[in-house]
Amino acid sequence: MTPAVSFDAVTIRLPTSDGGALTVATNLSLDIAEGHFVAIVGPSGCGKSTLLNLAAGLLFAPEGKVRIFGDELGGINQHAAYLFQQDALLPWRTIIDNVLLGPLIRGRSHAEAEPEARHWLQRVGLAGFEMQFPHQLSGGMRKRAALAQSWIVDPRILLMDEPFSALDVQTRQIMETELLGLWAETRKTVLFVTHDLEEAIALADEVVVLSARPARIKGVYPVDLPRPRDVAEIRMIPEFNTLYNKIWADLRVEVGAAAHG
Amino acid sequence: MADPVTVATATTRREAGRPVILAMQVGFFVLSMVGWELMSSTGLLDVFFFSKPSLIAVRMWDWLSSGFIYEHLFTTLIEALLAFIIGTVLGVIFGLTFARVRLLAAVFNPYIRVFNALPRVILAPIFLLWFGLGIASKVALGVTLVFMVVFFNTYQGIREVNPVLLNNVRMLQASQRQLLRYVYLPSAMTWIFSSLHTSIGFALVAAVVGEYLGSARGVGFVVAQAEGVFDTTGVFAGLILTSVVVLGIDLLIERLENYLLRWRPGG
CATH class of the missing domain: 1.20.5 (Single alpha-helices involved in coiled-coils or other helix-helix interfaces)
Incomplete structure (x- = not known):
């Protein structure tokens, strides 16, 4: 089967503040199978987010290819939605106007898109907050709205860049569980970047560990934990711990290398 | 404890x-x-030289009750309004273009600086020569004042668009035109709205100064006439009337601004 996302020997270079270029990864290859929830972990600065931006088409690799369902990516990825780490709702649009922006951009009328947006807001538990502006909502609620905004366009691939890292622990676990709930209904392909190994194991089918710069694939670990999962409870089962220790043994070397290099 | x-x-x-x-x-x-x-x-x-509040109050009452002043007030407001609208539209268009086309900004940067450094009220005599004593010369002067304020704010607003918002809307498959409509312009609008006070004030200053220097109508003209016959009371009455009108407009703008920027935290 054609992978949903395929990185084929990509090189990632980022411009530095002094005008040079920093090589973040060379010759990196990775396939993401369709319908899989894949978490990418690695030490900070190893290029996890950059990898996601490549898959989104927001960045381009100077060498190597990114393929989406077999087609080489030449612009913005048409099949993907992106959930950002930072707040990305338009602050001057109400919550419902933010959610229906995707359909609006795709040429639907405001009136057509509105019931659907209401439906999505209900699904993420934001019914009644349609006419609020983003700043009037809590951080967790803004994330819910952002989820609705990205899911309403029914993307085949979801790219998530540490989406819940700014939330407090409780809110975060609730959001993770809800994300899994939504995901279970549709089984979209998910690329989830995080620096939190527990979060990665709790959510994903597969955990990809990246090495310190220059990033290589250090290991790919299948997560054979039962679904549906409750992210708070799954941390208690022994298999979770075994897996955690196994991956952490790999990851800690890289985190150490990143911290000292 | x-x-x-x-x-x-x-x-x-x-x-x-x-x-x-x-x-x-x-x-x-x-x-x-x-x-x-x-x-x-x-x-x-x-x-x-200093007149008296009672005399000024009587004069203002005369102007208002006889209807003498309305024509002048109306002229001044129309001039200011036209200057405001034209200046804002031009400022937005140029600010947008310069912010999106780096080469233009780079080439014209020194000229814009020079033009901005110039005390633009000094252009009034030139505009009087070019556009005559009618309202066109006052509008032209107002446009140059309003334009610079709006231009800089638009330019800044576009350049400082939050890249995360931009990427988010790009991921929703927005075209360049849609990015402009949904991200760039609203972002610039917040900057433009916050400069409304300044630009409306400038438009009125330009109208009054222009009239004062040469016209047959307007509050500036009334003040100039009074000055010509050493009528201090008339000068003061004109001054105070203008202040009251500006104050009223300012309050209206504040309300408009609060409404338009209601999405802001703490706004």
């Missing part, structure tokens, strides 16, 4: 309430008017 004494001082520290402040504000006004009136009546101030 908090020290009860500190808590007490923190919560009972006296702050004058709104009615008290208002009473003091009115008191100050009454006191200064009465003082002025008395000084003028007793000859401490020369009435010829």
